[in-house]
Amino acid sequence: MDEHATRIWAHRGASAYAPENTLPAFELALAQGAEGVEFDVQLSADGTIVVIHDETLARTTDGTGNVCDHTFAQLRRLDACAGHVGFRGVTIPSLDEVLEVLEPSGVTINIELKNSEVPYPGLEEQVVAAVASFGLAGRVVLSTFSEQSVRRLGPLAGGSELAFLYTDPRLRPWRPAAELGVAAIHPPLPYVFGAGFVRRAQAAGFAVRPWVVDGERSLRRMLRYGVDAVFTNTVDVAVAVRSGG
Numbered sequence: 052m053d054e055h056a057t058r059i060w061a062h063r064g065a066s067a068y069a070p071e072n073t074l075p076a077f078e079l080a081l082a083q084g085a086e087g088v089e090f091d092v093q094l095s096a097d098g099t100i101v102v103i104h105d106e107t108l109a110r111t112t113d114g115t116g117n118v119c120d121h122t123f124a125q126l127r128r129l130d131a132c133a134g135h136v137g138f139r140g141v142t143i144p145s146l147d148e149v150l151e152v153l154e155p156s157g158v159t160i161n162i163e164l165k166n167s168e169v170p171y172p173g174l175e176e177q178v179v180a181a182v183a184s185f186g187l188a189g190r191v192v193l194s195t196f197s198e199q200s201v202r203r204l205g206p207l208a209g210g211s212e213l214a215f216l217y218t219d220p221r222l223r224p225w226r227p228a229a230e231l232g233v234a235a236i237h238p239p240l241p242y243v244f245g246a247g248f249v250r251r252a253q254a255a256g257f258a259v260r261p262w263v264v265d266g267e268r269s270l271r272r273m274l275r276y277g278v279d280a281v282f283t284n285t286v287d288v289a290v291a292v293r294s295g296g
């Protein structure tokens with residue numbers, strides 16, 4: 052592949068087709084040809100890093116209440132199929148289980164720390180230690196909506212890349228990104244304002260990876276703008292669009 056080609060990163064795994072943030076979603080993302088996989092991590096009440104997006108359980112599992120109030124054993128008893136037919140009984144994975152699946156594949160691994168609502172003290176250290184224990188630092192991108200957490204990650208990252216993740220419109224996100232010392236910006240798709248925006252970010256030294264880019268039109272536009280990667284729930288569509296389909 053052309054070294055400048057836009058990379059395709061699976062958002063919460065192949066989450067259009069399999070329950071988000073579960074092992075089947077990650078396996079399917081690899082099978083569909085993703086070059087990167089993104090997922091979200093939090094801590095169980097007894098300190099296991101678990102892979103789940105919401106701070107609460109109701110949307111994606113048959114449980115209720117907060118992730119942080121349940122032990123890993125309790126979380127494990129929940130069904131995380133999130134209504135996907137054919138996936139009954141799939142469970143919330145631990146970070147270690149996900150890294151085990153992704154390690155042999157060679158894909159880039161974007162671990163998003165979900166610590167802006169529940170602060171999860173020590174999550175940064177624990178994530179970095181888990182990544183190091185798999186020898187994966189060089190393939191990992193760490194991101195979080197919490198700027199405080201990005202700052203904490205700075206001296207810890209151990210060779211992993213840091214990314215600036217944000218939700219509000221920013222005309223020059225490369226400025227806070229430079230101040231935070233990260234290597235990439237992860238803007239919401241609506242805030243990728245044009246090819247010039249992407250070029251300026253890249254000229255300032257930052258990779259640009261918008262989320263979430265699913266429809267063919269948006270995919271084509273982001274490819275035209277030359278973003279470094281797209282986060283997508285539909286890896287298969289993105290692969291087809293990129294190859295001219």
Ligand code: G3P
Pocket residue numbers: 062089091104163194216237262282
């Ligand atoms: O990391 C990109 C994207 O996942 C950020 O938003 O809410 O889907 O975790 P969210």
Ligand code: MG
Pocket residue numbers: 089090091163
């Ligand atoms: Mg995420």
